[in-house]
Amino acid sequence: MGDTPVRNRKLTAACAIGALLPVAAAALIAAPVSAAAQDADPQPAVEVSPTDASPEAPDAPTPTSESEIPPAAVSSDEVLPVTPRSGVADSTVRLSFAGDVHFADKVRKQAGSSGLRTLPGLIGDSDIAMANLETALTSHGRRTPKEFSFRAPTRVLKTLKSRGIDVVSMANNHALDYGASGLTDTLRARASSRLPIVGIGANTADAIKPWVKDVRGTSFAYFAGMNAEPLSDEKNPAALTRKWATGASSAGIVLTPKNEAALLSSIREWSTKVDVVVIDMHWGIEATPCPSGRQTSLMARLRSAGADVIVGSHPHVLQGAGFAGSAAVAYSLGNFVWYNQFSKYSAVLNVDIVNGKPAGMSYTPVKIGADGLPRRATGAGAAWVRARMASGARCANLSKTPRA
Numbered sequence: 295m296g297d298t299p300v301r302n303r304k305l306t307a308a309c310a311i312g313a314l315l316p317v318a319a320a321a322l323i324a325a326p327v328s329a330a331a332q333d334a335d336p337q338p339a340v341e342v343s344p345t346d347a348s349p350e351a352p353d354a355p356t357p358t359s360e361s362e363i364p365p366a367a368v369s370s371d372e373v374l375p376v377t378p379r380s381g382v383a384d385s386t387v388r389l390s391f392a393g394d395v396h397f398a399d400k401v402r403k404q405a406g407s408s409g410l411r412t413l414p415g416l417i418g419d420s421d422i423a424m425a426n427l428e429t430a431l432t433s434h435g436r437r438t439p440k441e442f443s444f445r446a447p448t449r450v451l452k453t454l455k456s457r458g459i460d461v462v463s464m465a466n467n468h469a470l471d472y473g474a475s476g477l478t479d480t481l482r483a484r485a486s487s488r489l490p491i492v493g494i495g496a497n498t499a500d501a502i503k504p505w506v507k508d509v510r511g512t513s514f515a516y517f518a519g520m521n522a523e524p525l526s527d528e529k530n531p532a533a534l535t536r537k538w539a540t541g542a543s544s545a546g547i548v549l550t551p552k553n554e555a556a557l558l559s560s561i562r563e564w565s566t567k568v569d570v571v572v573i574d575m576h577w578g579i580e581a582t583p584c585p586s587g588r589q590t591s592l593m594a595r596l597r598s599a600g601a602d603v604i605v606g607s608h609p610h611v612l613q614g615a616g617f618a619g620s621a622a623v624a625y626s627l628g629n630f631v632w633y634n635q636f637s638k639y640s641a642v643l644n645v646d647i648v649n650g651k652p653a654g655m656s657y658t659p660v661k662i663g664a665d666g667l668p669r670r671a672t673g674a675g676a677a678w679v680r681a682r683m684a685s686g687a688r689c690a691n692l693s694k695t696p697r698a
């Protein structure tokens with residue numbers, strides 16, 4: 295197959311499927327994405343729900359560390375098929391979330407229009423797909439002296455959009471990798487981009503402003519933020535806040551705790567205007583499989599402000615997924631388009647919204663190849679992802695089903 299985008303989540307496709315296979319929303323709540331397990335796809339998305347905890351039993355014991363995982367059977371050139379949405383009622387809106395994306399080193403090749411060709415196979419059945427874009431968008435500026443500094447040409451916004459990503463967060467520790475002039479270029483790119491960017495702006499109000507979208511009568515507001523937990527290359531959160539956080543009249547990213555009051559107040563306001571509030575947080579400690587105390591306490595504050603879906607990244611490894619009360623939570627989705635760092639296994643998370651509420655979660659295990667591209671993980675690799683998702687949900691104290 296060539297580079298033809300194969301996304302099939304357009305309204306027409308969804309309506310046609312809905313007409314052929316009418317499934318009541320109530321049935322969907324009982325078995326959130328069970329239809330995915332019935333379709334012809336040999337590697338269905340894996341449910342968070344216990345009813346389908348191991349749809350494909352591993353043929354070998356689950357490895358305990360990544361180094362024990364045998365090479366995947368998927369060829370490095372394979373373009374994966376789109377998972378059909380068969381059986382998903384038209385009233386359901388599927389949101390997908392992926393982890394960190396950059397275009398550094400060997401991933402640089404993915405920046406152009408022929409790049410990111412595996413993405414439609416992983417997010418093609420979602421109505422809104424989001425990822426964390428972890429880079430400055432500039433060809434100018436001076437590299438910030440830190441362990442890793444990333445930049446990418448602005449055309450990556452077009453490439454991401456053409457491969458099915460609908461919105462990106464840039465509230466992260468690489469948005470300012472090329473200083474103030476890099477940020478100016480990034481904001482200029484945002485102004486002319488068809489791909490919405492959240493979590494970054496010319497001032498606090500601009501950076502906090504959500505992206506608002508309606509899908510078949512369900513309304514969404516998407517926010518993004520970063521928590522200033524000590525980072526591997528920035529040990530001092532106070533200095534980091536000074537340099538990166540947006541202010542009343544200064545550009546930057548939405549960074550908590552400095553911008554937290556403004557962020558929570560905007561979430562409160564938008565939770566009364568839209569059905570579903572989503573936030574993508576960049577937080578936590580790198581390479582840790584369980585969320586930190588800062589993550590769990592901030593999650594609780596975001597939830598009580600009105601966030602319905604709270605996802606995150608930055609640890610570069612999976613931290614499980616599940617429900618905290620009625621909110622769908624995934625503390626870290628690991629890497630997505632990335633060179634191998636900490637983990638080459640991660641997942642794409644799906645959250646199904648029924649009647650304006652998160653009703654079910656599922657995920658597709660992912661393996662990131664040597665080219666930086668994500669592909670569906672199979673066999674022992676997929677089993678390892680499942681084990682990690684399950685243990686992550688346990689240590690994060692997340693449940694498998696929503697509670698009122």
Ligand SMILES: [Zn+2]
Binds near residue numbers: 428467607
């Ligand atoms: Zn990060």
